[in-house]
Amino acid sequence: MRKRQMGTKSETTRLQQEIKQLIDELGWKQNLIAEKIYYEENDTDNEDELRRFQERFKKELSRGTTKPERLKKYLSMIPDLPGAEGIDLVSNKFVPTGAISDALVTGLKAISKEIDTEIRIYKSTPEIK
Incomplete structure (x- = not known):
């Protein structure tokens, strides 16, 4: 009998895409x-442990068997x-999967960016801190 994994493959894929998108936004490798x-x-x-971790991290971003909990930890x-x-402050922002039209993707990205801008303005207002 197969042991059931926590989370789903689609959740793992979504989290991997979100991490990769954040890496791209930061301009990092x-x-x-x-x-x-x-x-x-x-x-x-x-240095040896660091290199092993780097290789494991890269594999975790590409394998469908990576536990979502580990990816959530990295995201946090x-x-x-x-x-x-x-980096964008909205942690649950839209990550395109190809399931919806490009026009809707553009709209969702704009909404996410607007929310992020509002959060930044709110946090930078001295009387609110």
Whole structure:
């Protein structure tokens, strides 16, 4: 009998796409973000362990068997990584999957960007902080 995985394959795929999109928005490579995540989680400076983690991270972003919980952990860490200040604040933003028209994709991206702008304005207003 097969053991049932937590989460679904489509959830894993969606989370992988969201992480890849955030990496692209930051202008980083997968190795760089893996290095930043590694150093956030580890106090050691072991080059071999870092390289192993970088390879595992890249595989986790491409394999359908990656546990969604692990991907969610990475997603929650990315906005707090050094140099990630310019990333979109909306964590549940739209990630295109090809299931809807390009016009609707454009509209959803615009909505996401507008929400992000409003959040930034709200957070930068001194009397609100």
